[in-house]
Amino acid sequence: MSDTLDALERRLRLLEDREAIGDLIARYGPLADRGEAAALARLWTADGIYEVVGFARAEGQAAIAALIDGAHHRALMADGCAHLLGPVAVTLDGDEATAVCHSVVFRSVSGHFVAERVSANRWRLVRTGAGWRVQHRANALLDGEEAARAILSI
Amino acid sequence: MSDTLDALERRLRLLEDREAIGDLIARYGPLADRGEAAALARLWTADGIYEVVGFARAEGQAAIAALIDGAHHRALMADGCAHLLGPVAVTLDGDEATAVCHSVVFRSVSGHFVAERVSANRWRLVRTGAGWRVQHRANALLDGEEAARAILSI
Amino acid sequence: MSDTLDALERRLRLLEDREAIGDLIARYGPLADRGEAAALARLWTADGIYEVVGFARAEGQAAIAALIDGAHHRALMADGCAHLLGPVAVTLDGDEATAVCHSVVFRSVSGHFVAERVSANRWRLVRTGAGWRVQHRANALLDGEEAARAILSI
Numbered sequence: 371m372s373d374t375l376d377a378l379e380r381r382l383r384l385l386e387d388r389e390a391i392g393d394l395i396a397r398y399g400p401l402a403d404r405g406e407a408a409a410l411a412r413l414w415t416a417d418g419i420y421e422v423v424g425f426a427r428a429e430g431q432a433a434i435a436a437l438i439d440g441a442h443h444r445a446l447m448a449d450g451c452a453h454l455l456g457p458v459a460v461t462l463d464g465d466e467a468t469a470v471c472h473s474v475v476f477r478s479v480s481g482h483f484v485a486e487r488v489s490a491n492r493w494r495l496v497r498t499g500a501g502w503r504v505q506h507r508a509n510a511l512l513d514g515e516e517a518a519r520a521i522l523s524i
Numbered sequence: 525m526s527d528t529l530d531a532l533e534r535r536l537r538l539l540e541d542r543e544a545i546g547d548l549i550a551r552y553g554p555l556a557d558r559g560e561a562a563a564l565a566r567l568w569t570a571d572g573i574y575e576v577v578g579f580a581r582a583e584g585q586a587a588i589a590a591l592i593d594g595a596h597h598r599a600l601m602a603d604g605c606a607h608l609l610g611p612v613a614v615t616l617d618g619d620e621a622t623a624v625c626h627s628v629v630f631r632s633v634s635g636h637f638v639a640e641r642v643s644a645n646r647w648r649l650v651r652t653g654a655g656w657r658v659q660h661r662a663n664a665l666l667d668g669e670e671a672a673r674a675i676l677s678i
Numbered sequence: 679m680s681d682t683l684d685a686l687e688r689r690l691r692l693l694e695d696r697e698a699i700g701d702l703i704a705r706y707g708p709l710a711d712r713g714e715a716a717a718l719a720r721l722w723t724a725d726g727i728y729e730v731v732g733f734a735r736a737e738g739q740a741a742i743a744a745l746i747d748g749a750h751h752r753a754l755m756a757d758g759c760a761h762l763l764g765p766v767a768v769t770l771d772g773d774e775a776t777a778v779c780h781s782v783v784f785r786s787v788s789g790h791f792v793a794e795r796v797s798a799n800r801w802r803l804v805r806t807g808a809g810w811r812v813q814h815r816a817n818a819l820l821d822g823e824e825a826a827r828a829i830l831s832i
Binding site (some may be wrong): 529533536539540543547549550551553554555596602603604605606607609611612619630635636639 | 682683686689690696725764765766767768778779780782792793794795796797798819820821822823826827830831832
């Protein structure tokens with residue numbers, strides 16, 4: 371492959387990486403709303419961590435799946451919920467990446483929808499043999515505390 | 525074109541397809557909020573379908589435009605509304621694609637904004653001579669019913 | 679570079695431009711929520727304008743930073759806030775571009791989140807030596823007035 375072709379391929383790969391990361395994260399919400407615990411956990415690496423500040427810290431796919439299979443999440447699904455995300459700001463660094471975004475959990479309550487959680491999210495991602503996966507996701511309520519603002523650093 | 529160039533071109537085309545699909549869907553909200561019935565309907569194929577579970581099933585561009593020109597939508601616009609979408613999870617399959625996302629309709633009511641509808645969306649898209657178009661969009665309220673969760677399957 | 683390689687490079691550059699614009703705009707929310715006035719202002723060109731219809735018109739980076747450092751925004755941050763954006767519909771025209779999207783400002787009030795502002799946004803962007811920057815952002819409440827609908831034209 372010529373130098374020029376190499377250069378094009380490198381630029382293309384950067385875009386593919388960003389697209390793959392955006393797509394991976396976009397799958398979280400639908401999987402959460404459907405309660406697909408195992409498929410959702412596979413967005414993470416085998417030893418990946420999902421940390422919900424002040425609420426839960428799940429380490430490994432089984433623990434992450436257990437959050438989705440737990441009573442809290444099942445009650446949310448029974449009422450009706452949407453795990454809506456905002457656009458991601460992605461910083462690539464070779465085989466690692468960081469993505470920052472907002473999330474909103476809407477809950478259907480007595481015929482109305484309420485924004486039950488509005489949160490900051492920081493995703494650390496790694497390239498694996500099977501594509502990009504989440505190594506660590508931190509989530510914190512944007513309730514005025516510094517914890518959530520720290521997560522949004524880009 | 526060499527084999528290598530061919531390979532690059534195929535990878536590039538996949539990204540272009542995903543970008544075009546994302547952009548097409550991103551145009552729905554602004555067109556809906558502005559009441560641009562004809563332009564909105566042209567996001568669909570000539571015989572495209574927009575199905576709002578339990579509310580409406582519009583088949584063909586004229587029927588889809590009629591939804592936007594209808595009394596329900598015009599009242600929503602008069603109050604003030606935002607048809608906000610979440611990120612799309614896109615699955616490409618040659619000249620067809622599926623995209624899954626959330627949507628939220630905010631309505632301005634007495635100086636406040638309420639999330640009037642929080643829904644699941646499943647878009648089936650096809651490549652046409654004029655680019656990607658929507659063949660079928662299903663939308664269902666995330667109110668705890670199975671219909672909406674089914675739509676979010678990826 | 680051969681003609682064919684040139685053609686591929688042009689297609690790649692279009693995607694890179696769209697990705698860069700999406701990423702630039704995705705950084706607004708996290709920077710706003712963190713109160714990073716100077717970094718947020720640098721999303722704009724030196725003489726860029728941020729116009730919030732009926733509320734403020736900031737011209738130049740110093741004026742834009744002053745909005746973020748102002749009492750109104752600091753009170754919002756103290757309560758807790760999320761500047762959530764929707765997907766952008768981008769129209770590229772060489773070294774200029776227009777992006778249209780929704781924004782929602784959530785505020786934490788007495789343990790609940792309210793959608794304090796739901797707005798239309800129109801971003802005019804220019805390619806600079808340092809990458810894409812915002813030349814003009816217009817924002818208007820989607821409260822039924824024509825001003826906001828005009829902004830969403832695509």
